[in-house]
Amino acid sequence: MLLGIVKRESFYDICTMQHSINNHVKKHISATENDLVLFNNVLNEVTIAKGAYLLQPGHHVTEEFFVVKGCLKAYYMDNRGNKHIIQFAVENWWVGDFDAFYNEGTSSIYIEAVEDSQLLSIESSKLNKVFEKAPIFERYFRILVTEAFISQRKRILSAQEKNTQERYVEFCTSYSNIENRVANYDIANYLGVSPENLSRVRQKLKIS
Amino acid sequence: MLLGIVKRESFYDICTMQHSINNHVKKHISATENDLVLFNNVLNEVTIAKGAYLLQPGHHVTEEFFVVKGCLKAYYMDNRGNKHIIQFAVENWWVGDFDAFYNEGTSSIYIEAVEDSQLLSIESSKLNKVFEKAPIFERYFRILVTEAFISQRKRILSAQEKNTQERYVEFCTSYSNIENRVANYDIANYLGVSPENLSRVRQKLKIS
DNA sequence: TCTCCTAATTGATCCATATCAATTAATTTC
DNA sequence: GAAATTAATTGATATGGATCAATTAGGAGA
Numbered sequence: 001m002l003l004g005i006v007k008r009e010s011f012y013d014i015c016t017m018q019h020s021i022n023n024h025v026k027k028h029i030s031a032t033e034n035d036l037v038l039f040n041n042v043l044n045e046v047t048i049a050k051g052a053y054l055l056q057p058g059h060h061v062t063e064e065f066f067v068v069k070g071c072l073k074a075y076y077m078d079n080r081g082n083k084h085i086i087q088f089a090v091e092n093w094w095v096g097d098f099d100a101f102y103n104e105g106t107s108s109i110y111i112e113a114v115e116d117s118q119l120l121s122i123e124s125s126k127l128n129k130v131f132e133k134a135p136i137f138e139r140y141f142r143i144l145v146t147e148a149f150i151s152q153r154k155r156i157l158s159a160q161e162k163n164t165q166e167r168y169v170e171f172c173t174s175y176s177n178i179e180n181r182v183a184n185y186d187i188a189n190y191l192g193v194s195p196e197n198l199s200r201v202r203q204k205l206k207i208s
Numbered sequence: 209m210l211l212g213i214v215k216r217e218s219f220y221d222i223c224t225m226q227h228s229i230n231n232h233v234k235k236h237i238s239a240t241e242n243d244l245v246l247f248n249n250v251l252n253e254v255t256i257a258k259g260a261y262l263l264q265p266g267h268h269v270t271e272e273f274f275v276v277k278g279c280l281k282a283y284y285m286d287n288r289g290n291k292h293i294i295q296f297a298v299e300n301w302w303v304g305d306f307d308a309f310y311n312e313g314t315s316s317i318y319i320e321a322v323e324d325s326q327l328l329s330i331e332s333s334k335l336n337k338v339f340e341k342a343p344i345f346e347r348y349f350r351i352l353v354t355e356a357f358i359s360q361r362k363r364i365l366s367a368q369e370k371n372t373q374e375r376y377v378e379f380c381t382s383y384s385n386i387e388n389r390v391a392n393y394d395i396a397n398y399l400g401v402s403p404e405n406l407s408r409v410r411q412k413l414k415i416s
Numbered sequence: 417t418c419t420c421c422t423a424a425t426t427g428a429t430c431c432a433t434a435t436c437a438a439t440t441a442a443t444t445t446c
Numbered sequence: 447g448a449a450a451t452t453a454a455t456t457g458a459t460a461t462g463g464a465t466c467a468a469t470t471a472g473g474a475g476a
Contacts, residue, residue, distance in 0.1 A: 076365075078365075078369045080369075082369065084365055084368055084369060086361065086365065098354065098357065098358060099358045102351075102354055102358075131347070135343040135346065138343065138346045138347050138350055139339070139346050141350055142346060142349055142350035142353060143310075145350060145353045145354050145357055146306065146310055146353050148357055149306065149353055149356055149357045149360065150306060150307045150310075152357065152360050152361060152364065153294065153360060155364060156360065156363060156364055156367075157284075157286075157292055157294065159364075159367065159400070160292055160400040161286045161288075161290065161292060163432085164432085164433080183452095183453070183454095184453075184454065185453070185454080192367070192368040193433075193434090194433070194434055194435075195453085195454075195455095196433085196434080196435080196436095196454090196455080196456085197432085197433055197434075198454095199454060199455055199456080200433095200455085200456085202454095202455095203455080203456090371462085372462085372463080391422095391423070391424095392423075392424070393423070393424080401463075401464090402463070402464055402465075403423085403424075403425095404424090404425080404426085404463085404464080404465080404466095405462085405463055405464075406424095407424060407425055407426080408425085408426085408463095410424095410425095411425080411426090
């Protein structure tokens with residue numbers, strides 16, 4: 001598809017969107033009003049319809065996205081043609097092809113909207129300028145990646161330590177209410193189990 | 209144990225050690241000589257004997273470690289008393305309890321020397337001072353975490369996509385020569401499979 | 417060099433979950 | 447709102463890898 005992406009929002013929406021990202025920034029670093037304005041000025045507003053792609057393999061990656069409203073999934077296809085969900089992104093998450101973004105390369109993943117979504121995007125070149133003028137944002141992104149790193153590590157260890165049922169419960173808890181927003185077969189995929197198995201686990205949970 | 213840790217090295221060793229970290233820094237950012245001196249001045253030299261612990265659960269984490277020479281393993285114990293290896297650290301890797309370090313908390317993991325090892329350590333408070341005086345190091349650590357994040361993501365996807373044999377081969381390739389430095393049951397643990405299963409996989413590889 | 421202890425291997429069995437197949441339920445779409 | 451798709455569930459079977467048990471191989475220490 002890749003249709004359905006529209007830049008520029010109404011004044012009201014822009015205010016809401018900036019409010020959302022500024023809150024997020026303030027939660028992580030102590031930025032001055034000047035810093036925030038500088039940062040806000042390089043952001044673009046993006047809306048995307050359910051089912052549309054924000055990113056597809058082969059595309060040159062120049063942007064990362066912040067989810068103001070909505071839900072997306074990031075996945076890739078392996079050599080055998082199997083899909084693997086890397087991440088779901090909901091409100092107040094950054095999403096993108098990190099690898100390609102930092103290495104200024106070509107995407108190897110799909111990012112697809114699971115719901116109609118509102119996003120903010122930042123371009124690599126503009127972000128680097130922000131880093132120069134307001135190095136505090138270097139810290140912001142370092143903290144974000146560190147947090148993501150830690151939560152990802154938990155995902156690895158959880159997969160080794162826990163059975164499917166425990167992991168499904170953990171998933172629903174940490175991604176609050178997500179089981180009502182995305183398909184079960186996508187959750188199964190994310191957890192690395194078959195949809196049939198997840199279905200049976202969900203049955204058992206209903207009973208107990 | 210926690211014995212066997214000795215700070216301060218001979219002049220020759222210190223030079224070697226700083227050479228090692230400076231090379232690593234230069235590979236990631238363009239730091240001035242001043243920046244490097246500033247950074248080097250806050251590093252401590254640490255040696256640790258095989259079998260000794262660099263870190264144990266409950267200890268207050270104030271340091272991260274850079275491996276100049278040697279090999280270590282980071283692991284934790286889950287509620288059921290099972291050990292899970294998080295990471296092996298060899299030359300030119302940073303190792304520590306990231307989570308606790310960034311949140312100034314208490315360690316939940318063990319870091320144990322697999323070989324006699326030489327390390328450099330940096331304290332949280334001193335690192336923050338470096339960040340203030342030379343913000344370029346904020347970038348250095350952001351890049352390191354980003355790289356670690358990306359390689360960790362590959363570990364997750366590899367576990368979903370590939371079978372034990374493929375993952376063992378991948379592991380040996382990416383951690384060059386590691387299969388001769390650490391025990392097979394620790395590699396099995398890291399891969400999340402039983403030692404017996406890994407043993408059989410290794411047999412099959414010998415034949416084919 | 418011998419002894420002891422730990423690691424690795426090998427065999428047999430078991431189990432969680434994948435896979436295949438069919439049915440039912442829930443969404444889209446016109 | 448009926449038809450057509452797509453998702454979820456349920457049942458039956460197959461399988462990769464775990465677990466248990468026993469043996470062999472390697473290393474460290476006396």
